[in-house]
Amino acid sequence: MGKEDINFEKAMENLEQIANELEKGDLDLDSSVAKFEEGMKLSKKCSEILENAEKKITILLQKDGELVEEDFENDEQ
Amino acid sequence: MEYKPISVTELNMYVKEKFQQDEFLNNVLVKGEISNFKHHYTGHMYFTLKDENSLIKCVMFKTYTANLNFIPKDGMKVVILGTVSVFERDGVYQIYAKAMKQDGIGDLYAEYERLKAKLENEGLFDASHKKKIPIMPKCIGVLTSNTGAVIRDIINVSTRRNPNVYIKLLPVPVQGKDAAPKIVSAISLMNEKKLADVIIVARGGGSLEDLWPFNEEIVARAIYDSEIPIISAVGHETDFTIADFVADLRAPTPSAAAELAVANIDDVKERLHIYNNRYKTALKKKVELMRLRFEKCMKSRAFSNPLQNINEQYMLLDKKVKGIENAIKIKLKDSRTKMVKEIARIDALSPLKTLIRGYSITELNGKIVKSSKSLKANDQIILKFIDGENRAKIL
Numbered sequence: 001m002g003k004e005d006i007n008f009e010k011a012m013e014n015l016e017q018i019a020n021e022l023e024k025g026d027l028d029l030d031s032s033v034a035k036f037e038e039g040m041k042l043s044k045k046c047s048e049i050l051e052n053a054e055k056k057i058t059i060l061l062q063k064d065g066e067l068v069e070e071d072f073e074n075d076e077q
Numbered sequence: 078m079e080y081k082p083i084s085v086t087e088l089n090m091y092v093k094e095k096f097q098q099d100e101f102l103n104n105v106l107v108k109g110e111i112s113n114f115k116h117h118y119t120g121h122m123y124f125t126l127k128d129e130n131s132l133i134k135c136v137m138f139k140t141y142t143a144n145l146n147f148i149p150k151d152g153m154k155v156v157i158l159g160t161v162s163v164f165e166r167d168g169v170y171q172i173y174a175k176a177m178k179q180d181g182i183g184d185l186y187a188e189y190e191r192l193k194a195k196l197e198n199e200g201l202f203d204a205s206h207k208k209k210i211p212i213m214p215k216c217i218g219v220l221t222s223n224t225g226a227v228i229r230d231i232i233n234v235s236t237r238r239n240p241n242v243y244i245k246l247l248p249v250p251v252q253g254k255d256a257a258p259k260i261v262s263a264i265s266l267m268n269e270k271k272l273a274d275v276i277i278v279a280r281g282g283g284s285l286e287d288l289w290p291f292n293e294e295i296v297a298r299a300i301y302d303s304e305i306p307i308i309s310a311v312g313h314e315t316d317f318t319i320a321d322f323v324a325d326l327r328a329p330t331p332s333a334a335a336e337l338a339v340a341n342i343d344d345v346k347e348r349l350h351i352y353n354n355r356y357k358t359a360l361k362k363k364v365e366l367m368r369l370r371f372e373k374c375m376k377s378r379a380f381s382n383p384l385q386n387i388n389e390q391y392m393l394l395d396k397k398v399k400g401i402e403n404a405i406k407i408k409l410k411d412s413r414t415k416m417v418k419e420i421a422r423i424d425a426l427s428p429l430k431t432l433i434r435g436y437s438i439t440e441l442n443g444k445i446v447k448s449s450k451s452l453k454a455n456d457q458i459i460l461k462f463i464d465g466e467n468r469a470k471i472l
Binding site for chain 2: 008009012015016018019022023025027029032033035036039040043046047049050053054055056057058059060061067069072
């Protein structure tokens with residue numbers, strides 16, 4: 001997360017919008033290239049979010065009035 | 078004394094008659110728990126009604142089962158209206174049930190309907206208030222029991238769809254008196270500390286009483302007030318709790334809730350891949366279009382033979398110059414002809430011509446003398462001839 005913390009919904013919306021603008025074809029070549037690069041960068045960022053996510057199954061427990069997050073032991077796994 | 082025994086049939090008939098003569102047994106209302114329930118293929122229901130100490134066989138014939146508004150199950154507490162009678166063949170007495178309802182359920186059901194109507198009126202179920210479930214929540218909060226199948230199902234389905242999923246389980250009791258307030262404080266804790274991007278409130282199947290915490294007003298209001306979107310997954314597909322109506326999304330089962338909360342990672346990757354392809358195709362098309370336009374431009378006359386235009390202009394200029402030259406020439410020729418004519422005319426009138434013929438011109442003081450009277454004696458005159466002049470004096 002951290003600075004890569006972009007809103008996935010927004011990103012997906014932007015990806016769609018960029019695709020539509022590019023496909024409409026009325027941009028000049030420079031703007032088309034710029035949009036293309038913007039789209040590729042954004043989709044790469046989204047992929048990275050997916051790749052970099054880490055599996056975590058935790059359980060929140062109250063211990064001495066504090067909320068503690070611990071690994072949740074799942075018998076089946 | 079002679080023994081006069083009766084047959085078993087006669088005995089059972091006798092007992093049966095005794096039962097039939099008893100008004101109370103003909104119309105008895107009895108409560109208990111169902112066990113050994115069998116729904117026979119003929120449509121009749123056979124089961125045992127029991128309490129802690131005792132049991133009695135029951136049968137409900139097809140004619141009456143059609144009126145039931147629930148499906149009886151083992152463990153269910155019911156009230157039965159029926160007749161107690163003897164089954165002669167087996168020599169047992171049993172209840173012939175005519176009607177049956179779930180015990181205690183009537184009150185709960187009325188309460189459910191009352192609360193549902195009230196909250197619906199208040200707008201707690203309004204679609205406009207429902208929040209969107211995020212596509213890729215970073216963290217999924219699950220409020221359910223930390224034991225049992227529900228959390229396991231949710232974890233299994235979630236990790237299958239996205240192996241890198243982040244699930245936080247906040248354990249809560251899901252039945253009994255304590256459940257509702259605990260669920261409420263769990264929801265507010267989740268919100269207060271922003272512990273998740275979406276919350277699943279889940280419970281496995283059970284009787285209306287078991288599911289009751291999810292029909293409580295405080296739970297409904299906590300769900301409504303939650304800033305974090307909530308997916309409810311309570312009971313089976315056929316169970317609708319008040320929590321289901323208030324939640325931002327209702328899942329028919331806990332597994333389904335996991336499917337709704339966790340995006341299938343392969344689908345998302347596929348979508349990203351499709352976008353990349355769309356971009357590439359669109360840009361390629363754009364470049365191809367530009368190339369075609371460029372080629373068309375270069376094929377135009379201006380670019381293919383840039384000197385042509387200039388040459389054409391040169392030719393035009395040359396033509397014009399030539400035209401002007403011709404005009405001047407013609408004018409010059411005309412002028413010359415005219416001049417020759419004029420000269421000839423002048424020539425004809427010239428006095429010299431007269432002189433040639435032998436005439437002479439007399440001049441006095443540079444003026445031509447036209448009359449003899451203008452001369453007097455001793456005037457010095459000049460006589461002009463064709464070949465020269467002579468001075469003379471008048472006598």
